[in-house]
Amino acid sequence: MERFNLVVIGSGPAGRRAAIQAAKLGKSVLVVENRLRLGGVSVHTGTIPSKTLRETVLNLSGWRERGFYGLSYRVKKDIEGKDLGARLRKTLDYEIEVLEHQFARNGVRTFGGMARFADEHHLLVTDHSGDEHQFAFDHAVIAVGTAPYRPTNIPFDGHTVMDSDSLVSELRVPRSLTVVGAGVIGIEYATIFSALDVPVTIIEPRDNFLEFIDREIIEEFTHDLRQRGVTIRLGSKVDRVEKDEQGWAIAHLTDGRQIRSDMLLYAAGRVGATQDLGLEKCGVMPDERGRLKVDPATFQTQIPHIYAAGDVIGFPSLASTSMEQGRIAALHAFEAKMPPAPEFFPYGIYAVPEISTVGLTEQQVRAHNISYECGVARFRETSRGHIMGLQSGMMKMIVSLETRKLLGVHIVGEGATELIHIGQAVLNLGATLDYFVENTFNYPTLAEAYKIAALDAWNRMPRVTPAAPVVDEVETAPQRKKATAPKQA
Numbered sequence: 001m002e003r004f005n006l007v008v009i010g011s012g013p014a015g016r017r018a019a020i021q022a023a024k025l026g027k028s029v030l031v032v033e034n035r036l037r038l039g040g041v042s043v044h045t046g047t048i049p050s051k052t053l054r055e056t057v058l059n060l061s062g063w064r065e066r067g068f069y070g071l072s073y074r075v076k077k078d079i080e081g082k083d084l085g086a087r088l089r090k091t092l093d094y095e096i097e098v099l100e101h102q103f104a105r106n107g108v109r110t111f112g113g114m115a116r117f118a119d120e121h122h123l124l125v126t127d128h129s130g131d132e133h134q135f136a137f138d139h140a141v142i143a144v145g146t147a148p149y150r151p152t153n154i155p156f157d158g159h160t161v162m163d164s165d166s167l168v169s170e171l172r173v174p175r176s177l178t179v180v181g182a183g184v185i186g187i188e189y190a191t192i193f194s195a196l197d198v199p200v201t202i203i204e205p206r207d208n209f210l211e212f213i214d215r216e217i218i219e220e221f222t223h224d225l226r227q228r229g230v231t232i233r234l235g236s237k238v239d240r241v242e243k244d245e246q247g248w249a250i251a252h253l254t255d256g257r258q259i260r261s262d263m264l265l266y267a268a269g270r271v272g273a274t275q276d277l278g279l280e281k282c283g284v285m286p287d288e289r290g291r292l293k294v295d296p297a298t299f300q301t302q303i304p305h306i307y308a309a310g311d312v313i314g315f316p317s318l319a320s321t322s323m324e325q326g327r328i329a330a331l332h333a334f335e336a337k338m339p340p341a342p343e344f345f346p347y348g349i350y351a352v353p354e355i356s357t358v359g360l361t362e363q364q365v366r367a368h369n370i371s372y373e374c375g376v377a378r379f380r381e382t383s384r385g386h387i388m389g390l391q392s393g394m395m396k397m398i399v400s401l402e403t404r405k406l407l408g409v410h411i412v413g414e415g416a417t418e419l420i421h422i423g424q425a426v427l428n429l430g431a432t433l434d435y436f437v438e439n440t441f442n443y444p445t446l447a448e449a450y451k452i453a454a455l456d457a458w459n460r461m462p463r464v465t466p467a468a469p470v471v472d473e474v475e476t477a478p479q480r481k482k483a484t485a486p487k488q489a
Helices: 013-024 040-044 047-061 063-069 081-105 164-169 184-194 215-227 319-333 362-367 383-388 416-428 434-438 448-460 477-484
Strands: 002-009 029-033 109-112 114-119 122-126 132-142 146-148 177-180 200-204 231-234 238-243 249-253 258-261 263-266 270-272 306-308 347-349 355-359 372-378 394-400 406-412
Touching: 002 013, 013 029, 013 040, 013 081, 013 132, 013 319, 040 047, 040 081, 047 063, 047 081, 047 164, 047 184, 132 319, 146 164, 164 184, 177 184, 177 249, 177 258, 184 200, 184 263, 184 347, 200 258, 215 231, 215 355, 215 362, 215 394, 215 406, 249 263, 306 319, 347 416, 355 416, 362 372, 362 394, 362 406, 372 448, 394 448, 406 416, 416 448, 434 448
Parallel strands: 002 029, 002 132, 029 109, 132 306, 177 200, 177 263, 200 231
Antiparallel strands: 114 122, 122 132, 146 270, 238 249, 249 258, 347 355, 355 406, 372 394, 394 406
16 A cells, blocks of 8 residues: 555645645655546636636627727627637646646656545545555645535536536537526626627625625626626525426526526535545544635644645635645645745636725725725726727725725726736735835836826825925025026936
């Protein structure tokens, strides 16, 4: 029986980073992946496919050029599922090739099969041929990710009624789309298909959506969607879904309304993919949604030498944070020095338009009773935004009145997930509004929005000292003239 210092179950962002970090510490590492190819949910059905699909749609539809050429502008007139899939396959092949090379370069062993715990220090793996193998380990990282939640009252068929996994595996452009669930996944796919001019209806049982995002940003985002014809049904719950004689989906809501569409995407939640891991054998107990509870500082489960990281532990369920969780778990397992985690990290939602945020929302600032001021910049106010033909998009900056320190940056619009990193750096370094006011930004760029928003906030802030020197009235005229004369070259 082979023994490893670390076994990692799952090869998504968390598992990948944990494995490579442990290997760089000189440890023996085995990664077990149940799929035929490495990459986990992130590469095959989650992050990479949805973002590739988004980029493909924006390119083929001519979305970014419609500000100049009109709403009827298209790069390709008739966009079909095969058009969307071509770029996706190339991207996935590349991502998997890079991952395989990373593992090989760092000496990480991989094994294909379904893993389950035999006890606290042994793993049984059934390979794709049905043969069983056993491995011993000192430490383990569970990074199996999540699967779509599939309630029994929804008749999933992989063509008309779909979850996010089947949507990617069978790409097609529907005549109309209903999206159940206004979480990150639901909103991303709803807006992607809306960019193809597919009529979209979003159904959400709660009265709000994306509640961790600043409300002013969501208001701007909602206004943009409604202008594009997206129907948003908040406070509406789906009772059941049926198919009519034409094969179209009909969503019956609890308030009596019915919504008929060519395709229905059910994206109301995900569950941890832990049901087949034999967790009862090692003493790790999942919750009712299959998620694992961990120490937020070390990512240890109830069993100290067994860790969990990534989407399987719940919020925030981002690829970026999952990577960092996996790395921290590996460092802690082998008692390596762990640098302190930054206080703030960005969220990115790859909708159309993008949303990205870092730091405190205005609602959180109010809850903490912090004196603050906001500055806003519209992308259309920047020269680059005008050049790009942007009609929407905004940046909101929140600043402390007492310390002038940056408290949060919130962006909706083109390039939001890239622009946010400037705010992230300033926020984590504890810098003030003065950074944006005093520094020079490339011109023309969308990043100029930082200076515009900062100046907007600065102009609203009460000032203890005057904005410019005031000449004393008792000065003589020659003195005043001398004080204001320009310097000689």
